Amino acid sequence: MKRLALMLLASAAPAAAQQAAPAARSRTAPPAVAVDPKVAALRDKALGDDVAYAITEGLTTEIGQRGTGGSDAQARARDWGVAKLKALGFRNVRIETYTLPDVWQRGVETAEVVAPYPQVLRLTALGNSGATPATGLTAPIVYFASLGDLMAMPDGSLTGRIAFVSNAMQPTQDGSSYGSSGAARFVGPNIAAKKGAAAIVIRSIGTDHGRGPHAGTTNFDAGVTPIPAAALSVADAENLERMVKLGKPVSLKLTLTPRLIGPRQSGNVIAEVPGTDKDAGIVLVGGHLDSWELGTGAIDDASGLGITTAAAKLVMDAGRPRRTIRVVWFGDEEIGGFGGQEYAKAHAGERHASASESDFGADRVWRVETALPDSARGVGDRLAAALAPLGIVRGSGVGGDGTDIGPVIRTGVAGIDLNQSGLRYFDVHHTPEDTLDRVDPEQLRQNVAAWTTMLAIVANAPEDIGPVARQP
Amino acid sequence: MKRLALMLLASAAPAAAQQAAPAARSRTAPPAVAVDPKVAALRDKALGDDVAYAITEGLTTEIGQRGTGGSDAQARARDWGVAKLKALGFRNVRIETYTLPDVWQRGVETAEVVAPYPQVLRLTALGNSGATPATGLTAPIVYFASLGDLMAMPDGSLTGRIAFVSNAMQPTQDGSSYGSSGAARFVGPNIAAKKGAAAIVIRSIGTDHGRGPHAGTTNFDAGVTPIPAAALSVADAENLERMVKLGKPVSLKLTLTPRLIGPRQSGNVIAEVPGTDKDAGIVLVGGHLDSWELGTGAIDDASGLGITTAAAKLVMDAGRPRRTIRVVWFGDEEIGGFGGQEYAKAHAGERHASASESDFGADRVWRVETALPDSARGVGDRLAAALAPLGIVRGSGVGGDGTDIGPVIRTGVAGIDLNQSGLRYFDVHHTPEDTLDRVDPEQLRQNVAAWTTMLAIVANAPEDIGPVARQP
Numbered sequence: 020m021k022r023l024a025l026m027l028l029a030s031a032a033p034a035a036a037q038q039a040a041p042a043a044r045s046r047t048a049p050p051a052v053a054v055d056p057k058v059a060a061l062r063d064k065a066l067g068d069d070v071a072y073a074i075t076e077g078l079t080t081e082i083g084q085r086g087t088g089g090s091d092a093q094a095r096a097r098d099w100g101v102a103k104l105k106a107l108g109f110r111n112v113r114i115e116t117y118t119l120p121d122v123w124q125r126g127v128e129t130a131e132v133v134a135p136y137p138q139v140l141r142l143t144a145l146g147n148s149g150a151t152p153a154t155g156l157t158a159p160i161v162y163f164a165s166l167g168d169l170m171a172m173p174d175g176s177l178t179g180r181i182a183f184v185s186n187a188m189q190p191t192q193d194g195s196s197y198g199s200s201g202a203a204r205f206v207g208p209n210i211a212a213k214k215g216a217a218a219i220v221i222r223s224i225g226t227d228h229g230r231g232p233h234a235g236t237t238n239f240d241a242g243v244t245p246i247p248a249a250a251l252s253v254a255d256a257e258n259l260e261r262m263v264k265l266g267k268p269v270s271l272k273l274t275l276t277p278r279l280i281g282p283r284q285s286g287n288v289i290a291e292v293p294g295t296d297k298d299a300g301i302v303l304v305g306g307h308l309d310s311w312e313l314g315t316g317a318i319d320d321a322s323g324l325g326i327t328t329a330a331a332k333l334v335m336d337a338g339r340p341r342r343t344i345r346v347v348w349f350g351d352e353e354i355g356g357f358g359g360q361e362y363a364k365a366h367a368g369e370r371h372a373s374a375s376e377s378d379f380g381a382d383r384v385w386r387v388e389t390a391l392p393d394s395a396r397g398v399g400d401r402l403a404a405a406l407a408p409l410g411i412v413r414g415s416g417v418g419g420d421g422t423d424i425g426p427v428i429r430t431g432v433a434g435i436d437l438n439q440s441g442l443r444y445f446d447v448h449h450t451p452e453d454t455l456d457r458v459d460p461e462q463l464r465q466n467v468a469a470w471t472t473m474l475a476i477v478a479n480a481p482e483d484i485g486p487v488a489r490q491p
Numbered sequence: 492m493k494r495l496a497l498m499l500l501a502s503a504a505p506a507a508a509q510q511a512a513p514a515a516r517s518r519t520a521p522p523a524v525a526v527d528p529k530v531a532a533l534r535d536k537a538l539g540d541d542v543a544y545a546i547t548e549g550l551t552t553e554i555g556q557r558g559t560g561g562s563d564a565q566a567r568a569r570d571w572g573v574a575k576l577k578a579l580g581f582r583n584v585r586i587e588t589y590t591l592p593d594v595w596q597r598g599v600e601t602a603e604v605v606a607p608y609p610q611v612l613r614l615t616a617l618g619n620s621g622a623t624p625a626t627g628l629t630a631p632i633v634y635f636a637s638l639g640d641l642m643a644m645p646d647g648s649l650t651g652r653i654a655f656v657s658n659a660m661q662p663t664q665d666g667s668s669y670g671s672s673g674a675a676r677f678v679g680p681n682i683a684a685k686k687g688a689a690a691i692v693i694r695s696i697g698t699d700h701g702r703g704p705h706a707g708t709t710n711f712d713a714g715v716t717p718i719p720a721a722a723l724s725v726a727d728a729e730n731l732e733r734m735v736k737l738g739k740p741v742s743l744k745l746t747l748t749p750r751l752i753g754p755r756q757s758g759n760v761i762a763e764v765p766g767t768d769k770d771a772g773i774v775l776v777g778g779h780l781d782s783w784e785l786g787t788g789a790i791d792d793a794s795g796l797g798i799t800t801a802a803a804k805l806v807m808d809a810g811r812p813r814r815t816i817r818v819v820w821f822g823d824e825e826i827g828g829f830g831g832q833e834y835a836k837a838h839a840g841e842r843h844a845s846a847s848e849s850d851f852g853a854d855r856v857w858r859v860e861t862a863l864p865d866s867a868r869g870v871g872d873r874l875a876a877a878l879a880p881l882g883i884v885r886g887s888g889v890g891g892d893g894t895d896i897g898p899v900i901r902t903g904v905a906g907i908d909l910n911q912s913g914l915r916y917f918d919v920h921h922t923p924e925d926t927l928d929r930v931d932p933e934q935l936r937q938n939v940a941a942w943t944t945m946l947a948i949v950a951n952a953p954e955d956i957g958p959v960a961r962q963p
Contacts, residue, residue, distance in 0.1 A: 083608065254928055
C-alpha cells in the first residue's frame with residue numbers, strides 16, 4: 020500500500036477532481052436503483068466463501084515471507100499461484116516475467132544508544148537506504164518532532180549528525196494519516212541527506228506501540244547520495260524521545276548494510292475469466308504477491324490476492340461474464356511498483372474497461388468510490404445500491420487508487436475502489452506482525468462479497484465503459 | 492514471575508493449606524471491621540502517586556534492558572537505584588553483592604524451515620539451553636500437541652529429531668494457566684533430552700499471537716546434557732503447526748549459541764524505612780531489578796519496584812512506622828532466583844514479620860491473600876476491609892508467593908500477596924514487547940494504593956506477627 024506516498028510524490032497521480040459534498044452530510048435520498056436479484060444472490064453466497072482465506076493461509080504458510088525485489092521466495096510464490104489459479108479453474112494462467120534493473124537488498128540492521136543510556140534499539144532499514152560502514156557509524160542525534168522541523172534546518176547544518184524524526188501517526192479509517200505522517204519516511208531521508216546528515220532514523224510510520232519496526236521504501240533525488248535510513252520501532256522511538264527530553268546529548272551507533280545486488284528476474288502471475296464480448300474491455304483486478312520480508316505478508320497483500328481471486332471465481336462459476344475479468348498477482352510492489360509498471364507496458368495495446376486493486380488489508384470494506392465515464396454513470400448507482408447491504412457507503416472521492424493499477428489508470432481507464440477500513444491496518448503494516456492471525460475470516464468474507472458484487476455488475480454492465488478524463 | 496514454575500518443580504513450595512470455600516461463592520457477610528481513617532486517607536492519597544511511574548520510566552529509559560545474570564546493565568541499574576532511593580529519603584540504602592557461579596548467556600538465535608516450505612521463523616533460546624554447532628543443526632521435527640504427548644514417547648525414540656511441543660495458553664486472572672501451559676517450558680526440554688531429542692522448540696508460553704518470542708528458563712536434571720531449547724513466537728508456532736498439518740515431513744535448521752561464561756558479580760539493592768520497634772520484625776517488600784534482555788522489563792519488573800518503593804515512601808512520609816519496612820530490588824531473578832536466595836542467606840539471622848513481592852505486572856490488584864499466624868488474624872481482616880474500596884477481593888488461598896521472597900517465606904515467615912490481574916500479563920511477559928507503554932498509569936496507581944494500605948496496616952499492627960506453620 021503506497022498510494023498516498025505516490026500521491027505525494029508523483030505529479031501524475033489522480034487529483035481529487037469530482038469532489039462533492041461528503042456523502043455523510045447529504046440528507047438527500049439516494050437514487051432508487053433496483054438491485055439485480057442474481058447479483059444479490061451471488062453477493063450473499065460470497066459471504067460463505069472460503070477461497071480467499073485458503074489463498075491467504077496457503078501463501079503465508081507454504082511460502083511465508085515473499086521478499087520484494089525478485090526473491091527466490093517470490094519465484095516459489097509465482098509457481099504456487101499458477102498451480103492454485105489453474106486448480107480453481109481460471110483460464111490463460113501464466114507468468115509474465117520481467118527484469119528488475121538493480122535490486123536493493125536488506126543487510127545487517129542493528130542500533131544501540133552509546134551514550135548516555137547504553138541500550139539496544141530495534142529498527143529496520145528503509146528500502147533504498149544507504150549503508151553504514153560494516154563496523155557501524157556512531158554519531159550524535161538531532162531530534163525533530165516533525166518533518167517540518169527538519170525541513171526548517173539550514174543546509175549543511177546536520178553534518179556529522181544522525182537526524183531523528185519522530186512524528187506520531189493516528190489511525191484513520193480512510194488511511195489518510197499515512198500520507199501526512201508517512202512523509203517523514205517518503206521524503207525525510209532525502210531532505211536529511213541534502214542537509215548533510217550522516218544518517219537518519221525515523222519513528223516507524225505506524226499506529227501501534229510495539230517493537231516491530233515498520234519497513235517501507237524511501238527515495239533519494241537523482242544526484243543525492245543515499246544515506247543510511249531506518250525506522251525505529253514505535254516503542255523504541257518513544258524511548259529515544261524520552262532520552263532526548265532528559266536533556267543530555269544522545270549518541271547512536273547504527274549498523275546498516277543493505278546493498279544493491281544487480282538485476283534480478285521477477286514476474287506477474289495472470290489468470291483470466293474470458294468474457295463473451297472481446298470489444299467491451301478487460302476488467303482488471305488484483306493485488307501484489309511480494310511482501311516485506313519481516314512478516315509473512317498476510318494483510319499486505321496475500322489477503323488482497325485472496326479477495327480478488329475468490330470474487331473472480333464466484334463470478335466465473337455463475338456463468339461467463341460479458342467482459343473478460345483479468346486477475347493479476349503483481350510482483351515487486353513494495354520496492355517500487357515494478358510489477359504494475361511492467362504490466363502496463365506489456366498490455367499497453369489492450370482495452371481495459373476498469374481497474375481495481377485490493378491492497379489495504381483484510382478488514383471490512385466501508386466505502387466504494389468510482390471514476391467512471393458519463394456513459395457508465397448507472398454502473399456507479401447500481402454498485403452503490405448493491406453494496407449498501409454490506410454496510411458500504413458511497414464516497415465522494417475519485418476511484419482508481421493504487422500503486423499496481425496506477426500505470427493503467429493513468430492511461431484514462433475507469434477506476435473502482437472498494438476501500439477497507441484502515442483503523443487497524445497500520446498497527447502491523449510492514450512489520451514482523453503481519454501474519455495470518457491478523458486476518459479476521461468474517462471481515463475477509465465481507466470483502467469477497469463486496470468484490471463479487473462489483474465484478475458481477477461491472478463485468479456484465481451493458482453500458483460502454485470508456486475512457487475517463489482526469490485532471491492532470 | 493516464576494511462581495507456578497517453582498510450585499511445579501520444588502517440593503518445598505508452599506502448599507494450598509488453608510483452602511476454604513471460594514470467597515466468590517460465600518454468601519456470608521464479611522466481618523464488620525472499621526477502617527482506620529488514617530489508613531484510608533493514605534490509601535486515597537496514593538491514588539495520585541507519581542513515584543511508581545517515575546521509577547518504571549527511569550529504569551526502562553535510562554537503563555533499558557537489565558540483562559539477567561550479572562550484566563553490566565544490571566550494575567548500572569543498581570547504581571541508578573541507590574541514587575534514586577537515597578533521593579526519595581530512604582535510609583540504609585546499599586548494594587549487597589554476591590557472586591553468580593556460572594552464568595548462562597544468550598548467543599545467536601535463528602531458525603528456518605528447510606523443507607518443505609523454506610522460510611525464516613522467530614524464536615529465542617530458553618535460559619539454560621544447550622547450544623547447536625555454530626553452523627547450525629538441521630533435523631526433522633516431531634510434533635506434539637501437548638507435553639503429555641511428548642511424555643508418552645518411548646525413551647530413545649526422538650534420536651536425531653527436534654521435538655516441537657505446541658500447547659496453547661489461555662489467559663487467567665490468577666495466572667494459573669502459566670503453571671499448566673508453562674510446564675512445556677519448565678520441564679519439556681529435560682524430558683525431550685532424556686528421550687534422545689537433538690533439540691526442542693516449543694510454542695511460546697504466552698497468550699498473544701505475536702512475533703515476539705517469550706523467553707524464560709528451563710532446567711535439566713543433573714546428569715542430563717542440556718540440548719538446544721527455544722521458544723518460537725506464538726505466530727511462528729501456529730505457522731509451523733499449519734505446515735505439520737499439511738502432512739509432509741518438516742525439517743528445521745536451528746542455530747543457537749548460548750554459552751556459560753563463568754562467575755559474575757551481581758547484587759541486591761536495599762533501602763529501609765526504620766521502625767520504632769526493633770523486635771517487631773521486618774516487613775519485607777520488593778521486586779526484581781533484572782529483566783530478560785529482549786524487552787526493557789517494564790512490567791517485569793520495573794513496575795514492581797516502582798509500586799513497592801512508592802508505597803514504602805508514602806508510609807515513610809506519613810510518620811515512622813512501628814516495624815522497619817525493607818524494600819529490596821532483587822538481582823538475577825529471571826535466571827534462577829539468585830537475588831532472593833542470596834538475600835535469605837545474608838539475612839538469616841534477622842526476624843522478618845512478613846514478606847511480599849510485586850512481580851506480576853502493573854495491572855490492577857484484584858485479590859489479597861494472606862498466610863498469617865493466628866495471633867495476627869485481625870491484620871488480615873483489617874487488610875480486607877481497607878482494600879475493598881479499591882475493588883480488591885479477599886481470596887481463600889495461601890499468601891507468600893514469589894520467587895524472590897520464597898527463601899524467606901520457607902523459613903516460616905508470614906506472607907501477604909496483592910495479586911495483579913494476569914489477563915494481559917502473558918501477552919508480553921518475557922518478550923521484546925515488555926516496554927513502558929504497556930504500563931497503564933491509572934492501574935499502576937491502584938497498585939500503589941493497595942501496597943500503601945497493606946504497609947500502613949502491617950507495619951503498624953499492634954499484634955505480634957510470628958512464624959507461620961506451613962504444610963511441607
